[in-house]
Amino acid sequence: MTVEGTAERKTARGGSKRTTAKKTTPAKKATQSKAGNSAGPDQAEQDQLVQLLTPEGTRVEHPDYTIDLSPEELRGLYRDMVLTRRFDAEATTLQRQGELGLWASLLGQEAAQIGSGRALRDDDYVFPTYREHGVAWCRGVDPTNLLGMFRGVNHGGWDPNSNNFHLYTIVIGSQTLHATGYAMGVQKDGADSAVIAYFGDGASSQGDVAESFTFSAVYNAPVVFFCQNNQWAISEPTEKQTRVPLYQRAQGYGFPGVRVDGNDVLACLAVTKAALDRARTGQGPMLIEAFTYRMGAHTTSDDPTRYRPDEETLAWEAKDPILRLRKYLEAEGLVDDAYLAAIDEESDVLGKRVRDVVRAMPDPDHLAIFENVYADGHALVDEERAQFAAYQASFADADAAAEGN
Ligand SMILES: Cc1ncc(C[n+]2csc(CCOP(=O)(O)OP(=O)(O)O)c2C)c(N)n1
Numbered sequence: 001m002t003v004e005g006t007a008e009r010k011t012a013r014g015g016s017k018r019t020t021a022k023k024t025t026p027a028k029k030a031t032q033s034k035a036g037n038s039a040g041p042d043q044a045e046q047d048q049l050v051q052l053l054t055p056e057g058t059r060v061e062h063p064d065y066t067i068d069l070s071p072e073e074l075r076g077l078y079r080d081m082v083l084t085r086r087f088d089a090e091a092t093t094l095q096r097q098g099e100l101g102l103w104a105s106l107l108g109q110e111a112a113q114i115g116s117g118r119a120l121r122d123d124d125y126v127f128p129t130y131r132e133h134g135v136a137w138c139r140g141v142d143p144t145n146l147l148g149m150f151r152g153v154n155h156g157g158w159d160p161n162s163n164n165f166h167l168y169t170i171v172i173g174s175q176t177l178h179a180t181g182y183a184m185g186v187q188k189d190g191a192d193s194a195v196i197a198y199f200g201d202g203a204s205s206q207g208d209v210a211e212s213f214t215f216s217a218v219y220n221a222p223v224v225f226f227c228q229n230n231q232w233a234i235s236e237p238t239e240k241q242t243r244v245p246l247y248q249r250a251q252g253y254g255f256p257g258v259r260v261d262g263n264d265v266l267a268c269l270a271v272t273k274a275a276l277d278r279a280r281t282g283q284g285p286m287l288i289e290a291f292t293y294r295m296g297a298h299t300t301s302d303d304p305t306r307y308r309p310d311e312e313t314l315a316w317e318a319k320d321p322i323l324r325l326r327k328y329l330e331a332e333g334l335v336d337d338a339y340l341a342a343i344d345e346e347s348d349v350l351g352k353r354v355r356d357v358v359r360a361m362p363d364p365d366h367l368a369i370f371e372n373v374y375a376d377g378h379a380l381v382d383e384e385r386a387q388f389a390a391y392q393a394s395f396a397d398a399d400a401a402a403e404g405n
């Protein structure tokens, strides 16, 4: 999945020697990547997008996907997105202040996550990656619970079965297999719940995702594959993952795929609801490619200015998911200044709560890391635990000796 790896393969196929390949400076890389990751879809791609709300906030219709929401529901989507963005910004700041070890921001992907998250029924089951903070919000997972793992004080932070929201998965693409297996189980139980697996454009290159597509198709499993194509897999542009639009991959496995405007919360909601309904009525899996953009860095350990041009990010800013819904709500007279101010105030309260709770999270017992490795214990884990306990105790001994002097 590296640029270097792809370049080498191309050179080898082209017959020229690898040693002739020139080193690419970060600046050159950025220009090159622009060809594959333009500032948004070109006209052909645009024609394939399911869209119900234009970037200017104008409501449009689509022949296959419709939605009819009450003013309250529309305002709810706006509130979800604003609060999720605020939570995310707070987490990024907490990482910068040394309170978290790492954070993976969802900035720019709020519509994809809130739209799909609000399409779910309580009994549906979600298998997320590590960036689905908006979906977690929709499932009712307390946002502060998402931060324990990123602070390094627990292995997850919530009981997946309380909200039917699995723990975050870092191993790229593996959760699509978990989702497929779970969906096959749901089917055997005779339940009419559906399962949704989130993954990224980079994950689409993983074998696990290909296997999930095969198994779910042949078993007609009630699973929706929700791919957030945010245009980048760390520093790799989507053109390094695929030569066809990602949603078209589904066809080869025998189930439908659709590309939705991932910055349009209404379209994401409508398309995901249709896919879930399809799954729960025995019509099998579906692939949704939410065409969106990762506005921030891959994680707080990444510096995107080294590999992508500012113009690309700026062009996507004009498609901001929150702004377009706000324009629509304002134009329809569905929100007023007082409502918007109240949401901002609620955001501030959430931000403060997140900061307070994170700072007060107790450090775990040093030996807790050895728990839950095996259900019935393991001799090697026991040995490692004893070694680590002795190592920790050596500090206490040294402290005691120093005090004695
Ligand atoms: C199996 C595996 N290989 C590599 C990695 C390192 N890695 C972490 S995130 C990432 C990129 C994922 O990109 P994408 O699927 O597009 O998701 P995004 O981060 O853009 O949401 C990689 C390669 C990993 N976590 N797991």
Ligand SMILES: [Mg+2]
Binding pocket: 200, 201, 202, 228, 229, 230, 231, 232, 233, 234
């Ligand atoms: Mg990506």
